[in-house]
Structures are given as C-alpha cells and as structure tokens.
Amino acid sequence: MAPPEVFTIADIRAAATANLDPKWAQYLNEGAMDLITVKSNEAAYDRYRIMPRILRDVTEVDTSTTIFGSKVTMPFGFSPAAMHCLAHPDGEVATSRAAAKAGIAMGLSHWATKSLEEVIAAGKEISSGNPYGLQTSSANQKKYIVELLRRAGEAGYKALLLTVDAPAIGRRLNELRNGIELPPGLKFPNIAYDPKSFRDTKRETNSTFDSFIPWVAGVTPPHMEIWLKGVYTPEDVALAACYPCIRGIIVSNHGGRQLDGAPATLEALPDCAAAVRAINASRAPEQKLFLGIDGGIRRGTDIFKALALGADFCFAGRLPIWGLAYDGQRGVDRLLELLRDELEMCMRLAGCKSLADIGPESLAVVEGGVPGLIRRLPKL
Ligand SMILES: Cc1cc2nc3c(=O)[nH]c(=O)nc-3n(C[C@H](O)[C@H](O)[C@H](O)COP(=O)(O)O)c2cc1C
Known part of the structure; x- marks a missing residue:
C-alpha cells in the first residue's frame, strides 16, 4: 500500500510513529525524565512571530550557504543520531542519499x-558536493578515536563533531522501562570497542574533554574542521573559543535527551549568539567561529527564526529518522522538499531575498504569554 500523502513534517512524524514498534517510537520521540526540555524545544519556536514585509522583489530567493568549507543549498543539515536502521533497513545509507x-x-x-565509508560513498554516487561530519564523544577511547579519524579523513568527511554534553547519559525513562538493546541483525560498524548495553547509563562516561581537545586536534586530519556539539551558555562559548582548533559550536541539548529542565535551545541561542559575535569581532574573517543550533526544528519557518536569532546553521536529529520510518529514502526526500519549500516561502513573505537579509528585526516575540501583545526585536 502506498504511504499516506504528507504535507507537513508533523504528518511525516505521525505516519512514522504509526509504522514503528511502540518501543522504538518512544526511544526516538522521547527523551530524559519528564520530557520538559523535549517539549520546550519545539514550543519555544511558537513564541516568535515573523513580520511580513512588502514591495520587495522576491521572485528569486537564495537559501544557499557554506558549512564545513562546502557550499550547501540551505542552512540545514542532519544532526548525528544513532541507529537509523531502526527506522528502515537502508538506515544511514538512505539518509545520505537524500x-x-x-x-x-x-x-x-x-x-x-x-559504516562511515558506505554512508559517504552512497552520497557521493549522487553528488560530490554535500559535506559530511562524523560525530564521536568517546574521549576515553583514544586508540579508537585515532583509527576512527583516519577512516573518516580517508573517506572524505569534512568535520569532526565532538559531542560534549554527554559526560554521562541522561535518565531516559523509556530506555530504562523498555530495556533498549540493539535488535538482532543490526550492528555498530564504527564502534571498535565494547559499547556495553544501551541500558547502561554510564556508557559514554568521559570527563576529560579539557585535555582531550588539544589532543584530538593533533590527530584530526588537517582538512577536517572540529565543532563542539552541546554548548549552551555564553561562558562555555568563551571556553570553546579558547581552543583555536574549534571552528564551530552547536547549541544543543541532545534533543532533550540529557538534562531535563534545561532551557529550549532557541532560548539559549540569543545569549550564545551575542558571545559568538563578540568573539568574531576580534577575529579575522577566515577564523570566524560558526554557530549552529539543533532541537525542535520542525518547519522551514523554524529555520528562519533560528537564523534571525543569530544561528548560522540549523540541524535536526529526529527528522531524517521520521522520514525513513515513513517511507525510506523517499520519505527523507519528501521531508527535505517540504522544509525547503517552507523556508523559501517564509523568506518571500518576510521580504528576505537571501539569508543575509534575515535578522532579529524580522521577528516579534509574544510578551509574557499575553495574547495580542507582541514586541518587535531590534535590528543588530
Ligand atoms: C534517536 C536519537 C539518537 C541520537 N543519537 C545521538 C548520538 O549518537 N550522538 C549525538 O551527539 N547526538 C545524538 N542525538 C541527538 C541529536 O544529535 C540532536 O542533538 C537532537 O536530535 C536534536 O533534536 P531534534 O531531534 O529535535 O532535532 C540523538 C537524538 C535522537 C533523537
């Protein structure tokens, strides 16, 4: 039977959730503890309004930008997320093709x-242009990291994404209750050490990132950028900027899977963006620190809002997995088509021809939850 026609990412999510085993749907859709942060990541976007503008020539709008040193068609990419094969047998290979x-x-x-090699090779059969980043967080597995980076460099990955918000795994109640184990037939071809059980909440324990970062910079192939994923406060933006090897940071709370009660990423963004602007003011343009965000992005208009609040780039972790569970690669293709259409339409109606035209003045914020009361954001 043909999958149901979908017109929004919410439609894709509903279809995906219906297709998945309930245990895996919970693993994907839920997060830590009472899901306060999972829910607020999405809700935060709804507190902003987009100001329509008129009398501008928006026949053509340009959504292209650059990330990891490569040109991309829009300021959106996939966050690293475990086990795409839970959603579809083609897993990350289908995600890569899309x-x-x-x-x-x-x-x-x-x-x-x-494997990281088959994932990038599948994409390169279609296009040689889009960039790939490889994520790890196993700071206590140095021998493994050296080998992983060698493989990633040879395969053509352009960035190392170091996840720094997981010195221990958050209390994800669904995982504890349902007993998450890798289903038979699936494997982790990129993990060379014993990954232990998925129920082991200490599985990624590492607290040595301060000495780890200079070390990892020394073993990362020179063509790969290093980004930190999981930065949240201006203090930690400043800390990240102390390491000259760091080219980008991603404001992320792991999709609400780590510290439940952490603010939504969109709420953390403006302060982090101000800190990044201050750092970049004293740097040469080629040393610019890039700012990404993930968590709760479900529409093209959400991308617009995050850019208006200072992000250079947006990522999402659950979206490609919902696309896969809905209809394999076709589902991810459709999801990206929707996201692009929504972003382009939003830019047209807000009078923005290029990403550089998007700024805080494009937004208003709903004040104190009072219906009808909004405050325009000032231009920077
Ligand atoms: C099922 C799942 C698995 C994830 N696995 C990882 C992972 O292995 N490494 C990592 O850094 N982040 C992981 N994340 C977090 C994502 O990279 C990303 O931060 C998060 O999904 C963003 O929120 P969003 O799903 O609302 O876009 C995972 C997220 C999900 C939903």
Missing part, C-alpha cells in the same frame, strides 16, 4: 548502523 540529492550537510553518529 542529503546528497538535496545538497545538504549530514552529521553521522558513531553509533550509526552503517
């Missing part, structure tokens, strides 16, 4: 269920 077809960046989790 990313390549759309010309967008893809982050691959080291917990991927396909």
